[in-house]
Amino acid sequence: MTQTTGVTITGASGRMGQMLIAQVNASGKHHLAGAVERSGHPWVGLDLGEVMGGASTGLMVTDDPLEAIANSQAIIDFTAPAATLEFAALAAQARAVHVIGTTGMSDDEIAALEPASRHAVIVRAGNMSLGVNLLTQLTKRVAAALDEDYDIEVIEAHHNQKVDAPSGTALMLGEAAAEGRGVALNDVADRGRDGITGARKRGDIGFTAIRGGDIVGEHDVMFAAAGERIILRHIASDRSVFARGALKAALWGQGRAPGQYDMLDVLGLNDTPG
Ligand SMILES: NC(=O)C1=CN([C@@H]2O[C@H](COP(=O)(O)OP(=O)(O)OC[C@H]3O[C@@H](n4cnc5c(N)ncnc54)[C@H](O)[C@@H]3O)[C@@H](O)[C@H]2O)C=CC1
Numbered sequence: 001m002t003q004t005t006g007v008t009i010t011g012a013s014g015r016m017g018q019m020l021i022a023q024v025n026a027s028g029k030h031h032l033a034g035a036v037e038r039s040g041h042p043w044v045g046l047d048l049g050e051v052m053g054g055a056s057t058g059l060m061v062t063d064d065p066l067e068a069i070a071n072s073q074a075i076i077d078f079t080a081p082a083a084t085l086e087f088a089a090l091a092a093q094a095r096a097v098h099v100i101g102t103t104g105m106s107d108d109e110i111a112a113l114e115p116a117s118r119h120a121v122i123v124r125a126g127n128m129s130l131g132v133n134l135l136t137q138l139t140k141r142v143a144a145a146l147d148e149d150y151d152i153e154v155i156e157a158h159h160n161q162k163v164d165a166p167s168g169t170a171l172m173l174g175e176a177a178a179e180g181r182g183v184a185l186n187d188v189a190d191r192g193r194d195g196i197t198g199a200r201k202r203g204d205i206g207f208t209a210i211r212g213g214d215i216v217g218e219h220d221v222m223f224a225a226a227g228e229r230i231i232l233r234h235i236a237s238d239r240s241v242f243a244r245g246a247l248k249a250a251l252w253g254q255g256r257a258p259g260q261y262d263m264l265d266v267l268g269l270n271d272t273p274g
C-alpha cells in the first residue's frame with residue numbers, strides 16, 4: 001500500500017480550511033490526520049464529515065492542536081497570526097512541516113517564527129498559487145527593466161470578510177517590485193492615501209485595497225508612465241489554487257533540513273532568470 005502524508009488542517013471550518021479538507025480528501029498522496037478549530041467553536045467535538053454535510057468519518061474536530069499535530073507529518077495553517085505562532089511552536093516540537101498561509105503577520109510576528117524554524121520546516125507564503133508566484137518573478141523582472149519614470153502601483157481586490165490589508169499577495173508583489181528596483185520596500189511603500197496627500201513621490205510603490213462581495217483574490221501590478229501603462233494581472237477564481245499549492249508544500253517539506261522556505265522554493269521558481 002502507498003504511504004500517504006498525514007496532515008492536520010487548522011481553522012478547519014474556515015473558507016480555506018474547508019477547501020483544504022476537500023483537496024486532502026481528493027488527493028491520493030495525503031490523508032487527514034487532524035482537524036483543529038478554536039476553543040468554543042461550534043464544530044469542536046463533532047465529526048468532521050458530518051459538520052461538513054457528508055457521511056461520518058470518525059475524525060473529530062478538536063481544539064487541542066498538540067494532540068492532532070503529534071499524529072501528523074504536516075500541519076496546514078490558514079488561520080490568524082496569534083494562532084499561527086502557537087502552532088509553529090507545536091509543529092517544531094513534533095518536527096512536523098508547518099505550511100503557513102496566514103497573512104497579516106507583523107514583522108515581529110514573522111521574526112517570532114525563527115526559533116521554531118530551527119527544529120522544523122516552515123513553508124510560508126502570502127499566496128500559494130503557481131500563478132501568483134510566477135507573477136512575483138515577472139514583476140521583479142519588469143521593475144528591474146524600467147526606471148522611476150514608471151510609477152508602480154499594486155491594486156488588490158478581495159471578499160468583504162477579509163481582515164487584513166494590503167493582502168499578503170500585494171505585499172509579496174510589492175517586495176518583488178522593490179527587489180527589482182534595488183530598494184527596500186519599507187522605504188518606498190505608500191500604503192494609505194486620504195485627503196490632501198500631495199503629489200505622488202517619485203520611486204514610491206503604492207498599494208490600494210478593494211473589499212467587496214465574494215471576490216476570491218485579484219491583483220494588478222501597474223507600471224504607469226507618461227503615455228503608457230503596463231499591467232501585470234492575476235485573478236484567482238477558485239480557492240483550490242491556494243489549497244493545491246499548500247498540499248504540494250506539505251509533501252515538498254518532508255525530509256528537508258529545518259528552516260524557513262517559501263513557495264518559490266517549493267515550485268522551483270527561485271532560479272528563474274530575474
Ligand atoms: N497564502 C495563501 O495562499 C492564502 C492565504 N489566506 C489567508 O488565510 C487566512 C484564513 O483565511 P480564510 O480561510 O479566508 O479565513 P476564515 O476566517 O474563513 O478562516 C479562519 C479560520 O481559522 C480559525 N481559527 C482562528 N483562530 C484559531 C485557533 N487559535 N485555533 C484554530 N482555529 C482558529 C477560525 O475559527 C476560522 O475558522 C487569512 O490570513 C487569509 O489571508 C487565504 C487564502 C489563500
Ligand SMILES: O=C(O)C1=N[C@H](C(=O)O)C[C@H](O)C1
Nearest residue numbers: 103126127162167168169217
Ligand atoms: O484572505 C484571502 O481570501 C486571501 N488572502 C491571501 C492574501 O492576503 O493575499 C491570498 C489570496 O489573495 C486570498
